[in-house]
Amino acid sequence: MISKTHRPVVVVTGASSGIGRATAHEFARQGACLVLAARRSDMLEEAARECRELGGTAIAVPTDTTDEAAVLALGRAAVERFGGIDVWFNNAGVGIFGRFEDLPTEAWRRVIEVNLFGYVHGAKAALPQFLRQGRGVLINNASIVGRLAKPDSTAYATSKFAVRGFSEALRQELLDQDGIHVCTILPSVIDTPFFQHAANFSGRRVRAAPPVYTAQKVARTVVALADRPRAEVVIGGAGKVGALAKRLAPGLMTRINGRALHRGFLAPEPAPTGPGALFEPVRDGRAVDGGWRRGPNDGGVPLATVLALAALPLGLAAWRRWRAA
Numbered sequence: 001m002i003s004k005t006h007r008p009v010v011v012v013t014g015a016s017s018g019i020g021r022a023t024a025h026e027f028a029r030q031g032a033c034l035v036l037a038a039r040r041s042d043m044l045e046e047a048a049r050e051c052r053e054l055g056g057t058a059i060a061v062p063t064d065t066t067d068e069a070a071v072l073a074l075g076r077a078a079v080e081r082f083g084g085i086d087v088w089f090n091n092a093g094v095g096i097f098g099r100f101e102d103l104p105t106e107a108w109r110r111v112i113e114v115n116l117f118g119y120v121h122g123a124k125a126a127l128p129q130f131l132r133q134g135r136g137v138l139i140n141n142a143s144i145v146g147r148l149a150k151p152d153s154t155a156y157a158t159s160k161f162a163v164r165g166f167s168e169a170l171r172q173e174l175l176d177q178d179g180i181h182v183c184t185i186l187p188s189v190i191d192t193p194f195f196q197h198a199a200n201f202s203g204r205r206v207r208a209a210p211p212v213y214t215a216q217k218v219a220r221t222v223v224a225l226a227d228r229p230r231a232e233v234v235i236g237g238a239g240k241v242g243a244l245a246k247r248l249a250p251g252l253m254t255r256i257n258g259r260a261l262h263r264g265f266l267a268p269e270p271a272p273t274g275p276g277a278l279f280e281p282v283r284d285g286r287a288v289d290g291g292w293r294r295g296p297n298d299g300g301v302p303l304a305t306v307l308a309l310a311a312l313p314l315g316l317a318a319w320r321r322w323r324a325a
Contacts, residue, residue, distance in 0.1 A: 007031050007032055007033050007057070008027075008030075008032050008033065008086035008087060008226065009032070009033045009035070009078055009082040009083070009084055009085050009086045009087070010024075010027050010032045010033065010034050010035070010085075010086060010087040010088075010089065010226070011034075011035045011037065011074065011075070011078050011085055011087070011088045011089065011122075011125075011126070012024050012027075012034065012035070012036055012037065012089045012091060013037045013038065013063065013065050013071075013074075013089065013090055013091050013092040013118070013122060014037075014038055014065075014091040014092030014093060015034075015036035015037055015038050015044060015047055015091075016036075016038035016039070016040045016043035016044045016046075016047055016281075017038075017040075017043065017192065017193050017286055017287055017288065018190070018192030018193055018194055018215055018288060018290070019091055019141065019187070019190060019192055019215045019218045019219065020036075020038065020089070020091045020092065021047050021050075021215075021287055021288050022214075022215035022216050022218065022219040022288045023089060023091070023215075023218070023219040023222045023223070024036055024047055024050075024051050024056075024058070025050060025051060025054055025219065025288075026216070026219035026220060026222070026223045027051075027056060027087075027223055027226075028050075028051035028052070028054035028055055028056030028058065029054050029055060029056070030055075030056075030223065031055050031056055032056050032057075033056065033057045033058075033081075033082045034048070034051050034056050034057065034058040034059070035058075035059055035061055035074065035077060035078040035081070035082070035085075036048050036051070036058060036059070036060050036061065037060075037061050037062070037063035037065070037071075037074050037092070038062065038063065038092065038281075039062065039063070039064050039281045040062075040281045040283065041060065041062040043285070043287070044060040044061075044062060045060045046287075047060070047287075048060040057082075059077070059081060061073075061074050061077050065092045065114065065117075065118030065119075065121055065122065066110075066113045066114055066117060066118055066121075067121075068117075068121045068124065071118070071121035071122055071124070071125050072121070072124065072125050074125060075088075075125030075126060075129060079129060084129065084133055085126055085129045085130070085133075085136060086135070086136060086137065086226070087136070087137045087138075087139065087226045088122055088123075088125070088126035088136070088137075088138050088139070089139045089141070089222060090118065090119040090122040090123070090138070090139065090140045090141060091141045092114065092118050093114060093115045093118070093141065093143075093159075093194075094110070094111055094114045094115065094197070094198070094199070094276070094277055094278050095111075095153070095156055095194050095195070095197065095198030095199065095276070096108075096111050096153060096155050096156050096198060096199040096200075096201070096276070096278070097152050097153055097198055097199070097200050097201065097202045097206050097265065097266065098152060098199075098200065098201030098202040098203075098273075099151075099152060099201075099202070100154045102201045102202070103154065103155060103201055104201070107155070107199055107201070107275060107278055108154075108155045110278045110279060111155040111156055111158075111159055111199075111278070112155065112158070112159050112162075114159075114278075115156070115159035115160065115162075115163065116159045116162045116163060116166070119140055119163055119166065120166065122138075123138060123166075123170065126138050127170075127180070130177075130179075130180045131177070131180070133179075134177075134179045134180075135179035135180060136179070136180050136181075137180075137181045137182075137183060137225065137226055137229050138170070138180075138181070138182045138183070139183045139184075139185060139222055139225055139226075140163050140166070140167045140182070140183070140184050140185070141163075141185050141187070142160050142163040142164050142167070142184045142185065142186050143156075143160045143186055143187060144186045144187060144188050144234060144235075144236070144239035144242065144243065145157050145160045146160030146161050146163055146164045146184075146186055147164070147186055147234075147242075147243050147246065148239075148242050148243065148246055148253070148257055149161070149257070150257060150261040150265070151257070151258050151261055151262045152202055152261075152262060152265060152266060153265075163184070164184055164186075164232075167182050167183075167184040167231075167232075168184075168231075170182045171231060181229035182231075183225045183229050183230060183231065183232070183233070184231065184232045184233070185218065185221060185222065185225070185232075185233050185235060186232065186233065186234045186235065186239060186243075187213070187218045187235040187236060187239070188211070188213055188234075188235060188236025188237075188238045188239035188242075189208050189209055189210070189211065189212050189213065189236070189238070189292075190208075190212065190213055190214070190215055190217075190218055190236075191208065191212045191213065191214055191215060191289050191290050191291070191292045191293045192215050192288065192289065192290045193282075193284070193286035193289075193290045194208075194290065195207060195208050195265075195290060195292065196282070196284065196286065196290060197276050197277040197281075197282045197284075197286075198276045198277070199274065199275045199276035199277075199278045200271060200272075200273055200274060200276060201273050202266055202271075202273075203270055203271065203273060204266040204267055204268065204269065204270060204271055205266070205267040205269050205270070205271040206265060206266065206267075206271070207264075207265060207266070207267050207292070208265075208290065208292035209260075209261060209264025209265045210264070211236070211237075211238050212292045212293050213235070213236045214289075214293070215288050215289065216288075217235060217236070218235050221233055221235050242257075
């Protein structure tokens with residue numbers, strides 16, 4: 001899709017920080033025309049300026065993706081300015097931590113509104129334009145949590161499972177549209193301000209559980225999907241191993257994830273509760289990185305640990321087949 005004769009028009013939601021901002025940078029390096037959306041207008045303008053410096057064309061359109069009318073207006077702005085939309089990246093999202101019984105209902109509802117209905121609104125803006133053009137790529141950020149789930153984040157896990165189902169249903173509805181593609185990405189734990197911005201009702205400090213991968217790794221995958229669309233892509237070796245293990249030994253992985261991720265994402269020290277960025281953006285100035293790739297969260301785990309995690313369900317599956325023979 002990206003070529004010397006055509007500068008693709010790309011809409012990115014959640015573009016003020018993290019994966020969205022890194023993806024905007026990556027598309028800008030390819031000379032794309034970018035329409036950037038997020039709630040924080042100052043950081044959005046900063047991101048647009050960075051994209052122009054990197055060789056792209058970029059405009060900032062402050063948008064709350066829970067507002068359907070605002071998202072439809074975002075789509076119109078892209079068409080009016082650049083004549084169409086080639087790629088729409090549904091990426092804006094919020095996180096939440098705390099046991100199910102401790103999560104306020106209004107916080108639960110807000111996570112679903114942002115993480116699911118924000119994507120529904122994006123699809124409603126993008127797909128009619130794709131159908132008029134006969135082409136386009138819709139990319140939904142679902143997270144590896146959309147396949148594995150995790151404790152202390154029931155609302156978030158529910159929203160990401162829903163995004164995967166929404167994406168697959170759209171693919172089935174668009175079977176006769178050869179030029180239109182719906183892609184779902186499932187990143188592993190990524191080094192962004194997501195964890196600082198997450199709502200926290202756990203009473204403990206939230207952190208990124210290692211291994212932690214760079215936002216640029218996700219951005220490169222998104223740009224590649226614009227050229228060569230695929231239905232689902234897991235990003236990060238830990239996520240790939242976890243997804244395989246879950247398929248081979250689902251009950252065992254439920255126990256492993258339930259114990260390990262509880263300890264991994266919640267530090268022992270106490271922290272105040274609060275809604276984070278659920279209802280209002282956090283204005284801390286953090287851009288792409290969250291600072292999680294330092295010390296014990298530097299992006300890797302020992303190879304022996306990875307191999308052991310992979311071998312355990314594989315061995316269990318082999319043992320079950322032997323018992324059944």
